[in-house]
Amino acid sequence: MTGYLGTFALAVGFLAALASIGLWAREATRGTSIAAARHGACLMLMGAAGAVAAVEWALLTHDFSMRFVAENGSLSTPLYYTVTSLWAASDGSLLLWLLVLTVYVVVVALRRPRAAERLHPWAMAVLSVVAAFFFGLVLFTGRAFDSVAAPAGGGPGPNPLLQDHPAMGIHPPLLYAGFLGLAVPFAFAVAALITGNVTRRWLDAVRTYTLVAWVALTAGIVLGAWWSYAVLGWGGYWAWDPVENASLIPWLVATALLHSAMVQRRRAALPAWNLSLAVTAFLLACLGTFLTRSSVVVSVHAFADSPVGPLLLGFVAALTVGVAVLVLLRTDRLGPPRTIGPLLSRGSVLLVNNILLTCLALTVLLGTLFPLLAELLADRQVSVGPPYYNRMAVPIALVLLALMVVGPMMRWQGDEPGRLLRQLAVPVVAGSLLVTVLAFAGVHSASALAAFGLATTVATMVAADFAAGVRRVRVSQATGWLRATRVCAVRRRARNAGLVAHLGVAVAVVGIAASSVYTVSAEQKLAVGERLSVSGVTAELAAVDRSRTEQVMSTAARIEVIDGATRTTTEPELRFFPAHGMTVAGPAVLSDLTGDVYLTLLSVDESSRTATVRLAVNPLVGWIWAGGALMALGGAFALWPRRRTRPGAVAVRAGEPEQTLEVVPR
């Protein structure tokens, strides 16, 4: 019964999406608002929500006659992980995907941007096409709602790795919110190509939704990194796995877009470039989904093979062809080119930033797909992994850090080297001072030194910039420090947001550099009472405990960790899930500001009562999570609605070109 309701809801959503395409196209060509189109959007949301609710209901009531529950539910899974089971397998996760997508559809449909009447219906039509495709995909290939003979005693439950950590409930929805948020800029970009209209309003819409998507993606990626750090048991947070890359590539492109959007906003330059970034970001997100859902690449995170793969590939290809044809017909309507400003200006720095970010995205994409290329062209099996990516990404990341120092302090209309040097003095001296101290303190890795130095420079620059702003307010308004700080925090909101995000990057870079260069570890077979020491931290095996529940057989090593004067008892575990024949590591992590003590139980020999233990000291890992949080926070600040400016107030900024670029179609 529940299954039929779910299928019905999907069918309703599918039809609503199809109808919406027509309605919005009609509204776009007629120029009059059609209420039914908005109802169509709401109906889509209801369809997706209904399907999700049907699966959730079946999961929670243990209705094992529904295929998805029979395959992914179990009687013994805790409530939280029963709810999250929805996205533990391909079929259900596509339902979540649909739900997130339709939420965006409804939000965009109801939040009609002012003065973008011609763009909005086209963008909605494009979004409806995307929604119709995914509804069709789930409706016609998904088998979640099939009825099956209920297995006695319930199903096996979700994959053990997916019922082991609370991040399961947040990470996938965040990533989907990120990927699908990019569908909105895509839709607006296609609308701009159709109407030849790349106005300030277009840019606002693109920027807002890119920012939403970027915040979600940033949070999702960092959370995912933390999750693999806490669960996989080797102390790593980023493995350059194809599926991880698939989320990083759209993130890089979205980051580039957020920066180049500023250039268009201030100088009306690069509209075509922004448009291509907006299109590419979503296409790459779809490509990433394709990689995850077809066994094209090998990955820990991949879903099992399904017919979804070829269809997704076809969809991405069709969208690309469509956009290419539009570009063919319409690029000449995007308006005359504008310059980005003199060589020493913010515009130039942002352009260089864009070149670097897109090159990095291209490199990661190339590395991810290269094994396929090699197999097809040379019939050779090749693997591309961390050494390649690190070698390519580290230099680019360092240059980007350097740009973060100079970029925000440059003026749009150009700058003299003298003024720049004066402004640079304090941050650069701070950075090189740190490098000197660290070098004498025994930090020898050149890339780590560069990362620490540049990160310090960025952080000092951010602090100096804010301090200068406060001082200016204090002088001009003759107020106290406190009030000036408040005024500065509110008035320069957009700038502060960017600076906070930059600060987050600097903090995260410090964590990444320290933990990847200065992690020390040792693994050893310990008998009870024996000790293992790594850089001043000692682990002593106290006992080996075994326990079993209905679902899991756990083996835990009770280990005393002696770090200076403190003694802590930890219990790294090995959890074996008989229903899946799978062992999951349960490392023990002791964190503080300076780093983590990371203990993994590798194996236990029952007969001799010994345990093989890996002890690692990972310096400054916590800084990565803190940096990620700061980045997402910066993005969220930028989203904070600004105070409405009075109409006409925009145009009075002196010395800047006209902001809008409306070109009447021929």
Next chain:
Amino acid sequence: MVVAVLVGVASAWLVAGDVNRPMSARVGDVASGLRCPTCSAVSVSASNSPMAQSMRAQIRRQLSAGRSPEQIRAWFADRYGGQVLLDPEPEGLGLVLWVLPVAALAGGVVAFVMTRRRPGPPEGGTDGVARPAISARRVAVAGLVVLAVGAVVPVALWDAGSGEAAASATAPAPSGQPEMSASDWVSVATSLERQEAYGAAAEAYRKALQRRPGSPAVRTRLAFVLVREGNPQQALPLVRRLAHREGPHRVEALLVLGLAQRAASMPESAGTLRQFLALAPDHPAGGQIRRLLRDDG
């Protein structure tokens, strides 16, 4: 300020002279460049699977024995194939991985310079006159050219270099595949030889010789197989010149020449074989040859 920077960098260089990484870090460095064979897309350093633990133990042992990371990588590639390396060599098709990003970066720089050199509207000016140059298109053209060059050049290089690359490869391709290098044929021949299929082995050596003309080692092997096949007349010209010239292959050539002469009942045989014994008294075949000479004499 500049002084401060210079001092900082210089001192960093001075101090950063001797890099003494702890063993666990060195093992990790090598392990992170190898792919864990039981896992999916995870490096040996990032896996706790028993096979990855074994591989780390092996890396540690070899590092302690003083072998270089490069040697260890090669050792693993010999056993697991090239796909165990997570960092493809920048040769052949692997060049694409290195050339394409650099080409893209170069393309970006070109595009940047182009946008810079284009005369723009005067600062603050609001002229709406369309200009002929549209950056997007130029950027697209430049990007495509760069992409095409980036794709074509390495492929061309790869085609040219594939012969060499394959010659140094250790793994033989399964027979029947069209593209087999000299070393593939040599290993096919060696295995045929072990199965005492001398006719077929000779054929395979000839194929190898076609691909690597004049290789003294292959010529000697071919001659030896021909002698065993009972065809010494064909073997003689292959080794005669090698046997009378100084060089690393002279010993083997003398041996084969002597055996061929003996099989062809030529009287020079005894002299040639004695010459061989004089040159290489400890050769593994020495004992047998002495016995032969004794029997003959």
Next chain:
Amino acid sequence: MRADRRRRVSVVSAVLVLLAAFVVMLGSGMGSGTGVAGRSPLVDNPAPPLAGRTLDGSKFRLERLEGSVVLVNVWASWCGPCRDEMPLLAAAQQKWTGSGLEVVGINTRDGPVAARALLRETGATGVRSVLDPDGRLAVAWGASGVPETFLVDRSGIVRARHVGPVTEQWLRQHVPRWLGR
């Protein structure tokens, strides 16, 4: 204007050609997830050294078995499929021992107690196994996992490799072929 249009057409068609190539590449890769366990470079090359103490305490060297066909099986008591395949290997040893087949195990990352127990339970006590507590031998043989089986011919050349538990069919396909020569 026309030249401009032609240029645009050529650019877009180039993009489409690239896209088509891209789609072909991704499409061809679908379902063929590339794993490390492809063909082993060891096949048709001399067998790596295999020597050490066996489970029953005696010394073992692979070279001493030259002249016999040897099945080298990498196994451990903690590996479920190994338990399933062990009776097959014991049966193979019994069946072909007269024609010159030897079965040798590499007992990798395992304890002797558990290993002996497994052999006893599966009735495979006749299978000799070299102890490999730190996995050195398994890695030297290029084993991608456990279980994995190699066939070495009479002259010491590796002739076949099987990843995962051996099947009767695989044994029938390879063993008699190399025994016959």
